[in-house]
Amino acid sequence: MDGAQTALPSRFQAWFEGRGWSPRRHQIDMVRKGREGRDVLLIAPTGGGKTLAGFLPSLIELAERPPRNAAGGVHTLYLSPLKALAVDVHRNLEIPIADMGLPITVEARTGDTPLAKRQRQRLHPPDMLLTTPEQLALFCAWEGAREYFADLRCVILDEIHAIHGSKRGDLLSLGLARLAQFAPHMRRVGLSATVNDPDMLRRWLAPAPGLADLVTGDPGAPPVVEVLVSQNEVPWSGWTARHAMAEVYQAIEQSKTALVFVNTRFQAEMAFQTLWEMNDANLPIALHHGSLAAEQRRRVEAAMAREELRAVVCTSTLDLGIDWGSVDLVIQLAAPKGSSRLVQRIGRANHRLDEPSRALLVPAHRFEFLECEAAKEAVEANDLDGEPARVGAQDILAQHVMGVACGEPFDLQALYAEVITAAPFADLTREDFERVVDYVATGGYALRSYDRFARLVKGRDGRWRARNGEITARHRMNVGAIIEIPVLSIKVASTRGQQRVGGRKIGEMEESFLEQLSPGDCFLFSGRVWRFETITGLDALVTPAPGEEARTPSWGGSKFALSTYLAKRVRRMIADRAGWPRLPDDIQEWMTIQQLRSKIPSEDEMLVETFQRGRRHFLVAYPFDGRISHGTLCQLLARRLERAGRQPLGFVANDYALAVWALQPMGEMDMDALFQEDMLGDDLEAWLDESFMMKRAFRHCAMLSGLIQRRQPGAEKSSRQVTFSTDLIYDVLRRHQPDHLLLRCARADAAQGVLDVARLGRLLQRIKGRITPVELSRVSPFAVPVLLEIGREAVAGAGAEAILQETADALIADAMELD
Amino acid sequence: MRWVRLRTGTAETPIAPAAAAPAAIALARSDCGALWIELMGEPVALRPSGGLWIERAGAFVAGDLHLGKGSSYARGGQLLPPYDTIATLDRLEAEVRALKPRLLILLGDSFHDPQALDRLHPEDANRLRGLAMGRRLVWAEGNHDTRRGVSALGVLPGEVADEVVLGPLTLRHEPGPGAQPGEVSGHLHPCAKLVAAGRGVRRRAFATDGRRLILPAFGAYAGGLNVCDPAFKGLFEAPPLAGALGDGRVHPLPFSALCGD
Numbered sequence A: 001m002d003g004a005q006t007a008l009p010s011r012f013q014a015w016f017e018g019r020g021w022s023p024r025r026h027q028i029d030m031v032r033k034g035r036e037g038r039d040v041l042l043i044a045p046t047g048g049g050k051t052l053a054g055f056l057p058s059l060i061e062l063a064e065r066p067p068r069n070a071a072g073g074v075h076t077l078y079l080s081p082l083k084a085l086a087v088d089v090h091r092n093l094e095i096p097i098a099d100m101g102l103p104i105t106v107e108a109r110t111g112d113t114p115l116a117k118r119q120r121q122r123l124h125p126p127d128m129l130l131t132t133p134e135q136l137a138l139f140c141a142w143e144g145a146r147e148y149f150a151d152l153r154c155v156i157l158d159e160i161h162a163i164h165g166s167k168r169g170d171l172l173s174l175g176l177a178r179l180a181q182f183a184p185h186m187r188r189v190g191l192s193a194t195v196n197d198p199d200m201l202r203r204w205l206a207p208a209p210g211l212a213d214l215v216t217g218d219p220g221a222p223p224v225v226e227v228l229v230s231q232n233e234v235p236w237s238g239w240t241a242r243h244a245m246a247e248v249y250q251a252i253e254q255s256k257t258a259l260v261f262v263n264t265r266f267q268a269e270m271a272f273q274t275l276w277e278m279n280d281a282n283l284p285i286a287l288h289h290g291s292l293a294a295e296q297r298r299r300v301e302a303a304m305a306r307e308e309l310r311a312v313v314c315t316s317t318l319d320l321g322i323d324w325g326s327v328d329l330v331i332q333l334a335a336p337k338g339s340s341r342l343v344q345r346i347g348r349a350n351h352r353l354d355e356p357s358r359a360l361l362v363p364a365h366r367f368e369f370l371e372c373e374a375a376k377e378a379v380e381a382n383d384l385d386g387e388p389a390r391v392g393a394q395d396i397l398a399q400h401v402m403g404v405a406c407g408e409p410f411d412l413q414a415l416y417a418e419v420i421t422a423a424p425f426a427d428l429t430r431e432d433f434e435r436v437v438d439y440v441a442t443g444g445y446a447l448r449s450y451d452r453f454a455r456l457v458k459g460r461d462g463r464w465r466a467r468n469g470e471i472t473a474r475h476r477m478n479v480g481a482i483i484e485i486p487v488l489s490i491k492v493a494s495t496r497g498q499q500r501v502g503g504r505k506i507g508e509m510e511e512s513f514l515e516q517l518s519p520g521d522c523f524l525f526s527g528r529v530w531r532f533e534t535i536t537g538l539d540a541l542v543t544p545a546p547g548e549e550a551r552t553p554s555w556g557g558s559k560f561a562l563s564t565y566l567a568k569r570v571r572r573m574i575a576d577r578a579g580w581p582r583l584p585d586d587i588q589e590w591m592t593i594q595q596l597r598s599k600i601p602s603e604d605e606m607l608v609e610t611f612q613r614g615r616r617h618f619l620v621a622y623p624f625d626g627r628i629s630h631g632t633l634c635q636l637l638a639r640r641l642e643r644a645g646r647q648p649l650g651f652v653a654n655d656y657a658l659a660v661w662a663l664q665p666m667g668e669m670d671m672d673a674l675f676q677e678d679m680l681g682d683d684l685e686a687w688l689d690e691s692f693m694m695k696r697a698f699r700h701c702a703m704l705s706g707l708i709q710r711r712q713p714g715a716e717k718s719s720r721q722v723t724f725s726t727d728l729i730y731d732v733l734r735r736h737q738p739d740h741l742l743l744r745c746a747r748a749d750a751a752q753g754v755l756d757v758a759r760l761g762r763l764l765q766r767i768k769g770r771i772t773p774v775e776l777s778r779v780s781p782f783a784v785p786v787l788l789e790i791g792r793e794a795v796a797g798a799g800a801e802a803i804l805q806e807t808a809d810a811l812i813a814d815a816m817e818l819d
Numbered sequence B: 001m002r003w004v005r006l007r008t009g010t011a012e013t014p015i016a017p018a019a020a021a022p023a024a025i026a027l028a029r030s031d032c033g034a035l036w037i038e039l040m041g042e043p044v045a046l047r048p049s050g051g052l053w054i055e056r057a058g059a060f061v062a063g064d065l066h067l068g069k070g071s072s073y074a075r076g077g078q079l080l081p082p083y084d085t086i087a088t089l090d091r092l093e094a095e096v097r098a099l100k101p102r103l104l105i106l107l108g109d110s111f112h113d114p115q116a117l118d119r120l121h122p123e124d125a126n127r128l129r130g131l132a133m134g135r136r137l138v139w140a141e142g143n144h145d146t147r148r149g150v151s152a153l154g155v156l157p158g159e160v161a162d163e164v165v166l167g168p169l170t171l172r173h174e175p176g177p178g179a180q181p182g183e184v185s186g187h188l189h190p191c192a193k194l195v196a197a198g199r200g201v202r203r204r205a206f207a208t209d210g211r212r213l214i215l216p217a218f219g220a221y222a223g224g225l226n227v228c229d230p231a232f233k234g235l236f237e238a239p240p241l242a243g244a245l246g247d248g249r250v251h252p253l254p255f256s257a258l259c260g261d
C-alpha cells in the first residue's frame, strides 16, 4: 500500500481520496510502466477502472509538464473500435481534469465530427485526441501527419480483444507502425477484457518481434450463472426460446435492469414482441439492434444511461459499449455459442467488482441445454475460447500502402522494414511486399497494359508517390476496413399524387433480406409488424400491418457457430453417463432413448447414423463442431456422394450435427473413406471457385484493396449503383490470371471466415479412425433436431444454376400441360 | 428437339395493355444449351453466350461488346483486370467457330467509349480483322458516337450500318419506342433476377414476347439492367419471357417469376 501511495503525485492521491476511492494495484502498475516508458497490455475485468488506468500515466505526465509558450502536438492518442466509446471516455476524462484543475485539453474526433472542428483540430491539436482506427488510417494518408504526431508520447488502444483478429485490426496494426515512424518516443498501451491467450495480444500490441509488458487487474467476484430450466419442456428444435419467455419476463420483473442478449436481429424482434405482449406490468422495455435507425439506438442508450429502462433486448451491438451502472442481470436467449462472448456479455452486468455479475442462460432446444451447461462450466472454470493468431490480409496492406503514398513519398526498403514491425505482417516476405506495391501501382496484372495508368509513380529520388491529387482524394474517401453491407432505408409509405413515396424512416435493413420478400409479405421490425410494399431507389416502403402474421425470413439461425471449446465440453457431457442425473428429466429421457435405439458416442468418437425414411435415405453425422464447418463438410460430402452414385438430394447442418439425404442407401459405405481428409484438396478447390461465398469474398477484397472504390468524388454512390459487377470481374480474372493477388486474398478469406476450412481440417483429423457407423431402422432421438431444420432454413448448397433450372423446368412443365 | 407453346400475357400484372398480345411463344431447348424461339415466325436460337443465331440467314448477332471497358476504368484510377476485351473476343471467336456464320452483326456499343478504339491492343485489332475474314461483318452502330470511331479511322474491316433487315427481322442497336414487331435490339443490357432458397440469382438475359427481342450485353464487363425496370415499360405487348444465361444453357423464365432489384 505504501508503494501505491508514493507512486501517485499527491494531487492525484488527494483526488482519489476525495472521491472515496483508493487507487487499485493495476492502476499503480500502469503508472509505473508509464514512467519506465514501456509498451504495456492491461487485462482487467469490466468495472475495474481500466480506462482510467490507461490514461492515468498520461494525465500525470501532462500535469507535471512545465508550462510552454508554443502549443504542442498531440500527447496521447486514444483509439476505440466504437465511436460511442470515444465520446463516453471523453466525458469520463473531463471529471478528474476538472476536479484537479489540470491544464489538459481533450477532444474526440469521429466521422461525425463537423469538418470545421476537424480542421481546427489539425491546426490546434488537443493534448489528448480520442478517435477511431479509421481516423488513424486517414491521418496516415494526410501530408501533415508526420509533423502533427512528432510529439506523440502515448497511444492507447481500447478493447483490443475485439479488434485484433480482424482486417480492421490489420489496418490498425499497420497504422501503429506508421505512427511509430512519426513519433519515435511513442509507447503503446493496450486495454483488453480477459482473454485465453494474453501473449498473443502482447505480441500484437508491441512492434514485432517484441512483446509488450503485461499488467493484470484483480479478478472480480466470480459471476453467478444459471441455466433456466423451463416449466414447459425443452423443445426439440428451434432457436427462439419462445417456450421460456414467461419465465424470462419474471426474471426481468425481479431485477433492476436486465440486458437480454440474443444472437440475431430477427430473434431480437421476436423476443421483444413476445415480451411486449406479456408486459402486464407495463415495464419500460426497449429494443436495440444494428438495423434500427441510429437515432433510435441512441435514444435507447440515453434512456439506459438515465436508468429509465428495466430491460433492453439487444444483439451483439451492445457486446461492447459504455458502462451502465444499473444493469444487474444479463439474460442470454438461446445458447451463447462461445464462452468468451458469454463472459463479455456477463461483464455488462454489475460493474462493481465486489459483487458478482448475474446471468441467466435460456436454452432454445435440447442440445442447447447441454451447450448452456457447458458454457456455465466454462465460465466457472474461466476456460475461454480463443482465436488463432492472424496473418495480415494483403488487401488491407494494399490499402495502407496507397495511404502511405498519399501522405508522403516512400522508399520501398524503408516501408518494408516498417510494415514487418506490424505483428500480423511480421512474416511478410520482401517479394510478397513488392507484389502488393505493384498491385497498388498497376493492378498487378501479368498483362502489363496499365503502366501508363499507374496509381503510384517512382520519382527521380527513387521514392514512390501517388500519381496525382485525384488519386489521393479518391483514396481518402475510401479509407477503412469495414465493409458496409448494402442496406436500404425502411420508410413508411405515403402517397404523393399518384406516387408512392417514402415518409418517416424507421430503420435500415440488409438488401439481402429484403430481396427475400415479395410485395404484401409481412415482417417484424422495430417491434411492429409491417407490410412490405415496394423498393424505390434506396428506400424500402412499408405500411403498418398490426395483427398480421409476420413471415419468418431465412436469416433466422444464429450467426455465430459453436466454439471448439464449448463443443468439446458438450461431447464430454453427453459421454459422461455419471453426470446425466444432473440434467432435467426430459433431456435425460431423450438421451436414454438415444442409447437404447442408437448409440451414445464417447467423447472423441463421431457417430454416423444411416436410415431410410419414406423413399429417402439419410446419413446423419454428429461432429459437434459448429454450423459453419458442418455446412462446408456437407458441400464436400455431397460432391463425394454424387460421384459414388448415391444421388444426394439435399443437406442441412446445425451446430451439432449434419444430415444428407439421397436416393440411394449409404449405410454400407466405408465411412473412413467418405470422411477422409483429402476432400480438402481438389474437391474443396473446385467447389470453392464456383461458390457464391468466394464471389462475395472477392468483392470485399476488391473494395478494401482499392480496386473498386465505393465512394467517388462528386457523387455518393451506393453499392447498388456500382456500374460493373464484381462477379463478372471475378469470372474474367479467374480464367486469365488465377494466381492474382486478389484471388489469393479472397480464397484465404473464404477459407477462414465463411467456410472455416481450418476448423474442418482439425475436425477431419480428430475423427480419423474414430467413426462409429450405426445402421438404424428409423430415425434416432439425436437426429430429430437437425432433421427438423429441413425446410426451415434455406438449403445452403442450393446453387444459382439449380435455382434457374428449377424455375425454367416448372415453366416448361407448365407449358407441356397446356398442350 | 421438341417445341412447346408457352402462353404469355397471363401474368397478373401485364406491363403493357395486352390487347394485341400474341397467344404464345414457341419454345424449344436444344442439346447445345440454346433456347430456340419463333420470333415473328422466324426460328432463332438464343445462345448461352448471349448472342443470337438466325439460322436461315446464317447470321450471328452480338450486342454491346463494350470493348475496352476495363481500360476505361483504369484511366480513372480503378484498375480493373485488363482481360475483358480478350475474354469478349474469346467468346465471340468460339461462337463463330461453332456456327460458321456467313454474316456477323455487332449490334452497337462495340466500344465502351470514344477512345477505346485508340487503346485497342494491336493483337486484339488483328483478332477483329480475323473475324471478318470469309464473312460479312456489319457494325450496326445506330447513331452512336463510337460509330465515328469505327468507320472514320478505317482501321477495322466491315461495313457500318444504322440497321440491318433480315426477312421479318430488323436489327438495330437501340429499341425503338412502342411496339416494334420484328425488332432485334440491344442497348438496355437486360438481366433477370430470381429469388429462391433464400438467395437471389441475377443473370444477363434475353427478353422477348415473341414479337421483339432484346439481347443481353455480350461484353465481359457489361453490367445489366433488370427487365423489371421501368425502362422496359411499353416495349412489350405482353409480359416478356426472360432467357437467362446459365452455365452453358439458356433458362426460360416467365416474367411472373422475376423480381426487381
Ligand SMILES: [Fe+2]
Pocket (backbone or CB within 6 Å): B064, B066, B108, B109, B187, B188, B189, B217
Ligand atoms: Fe451498351
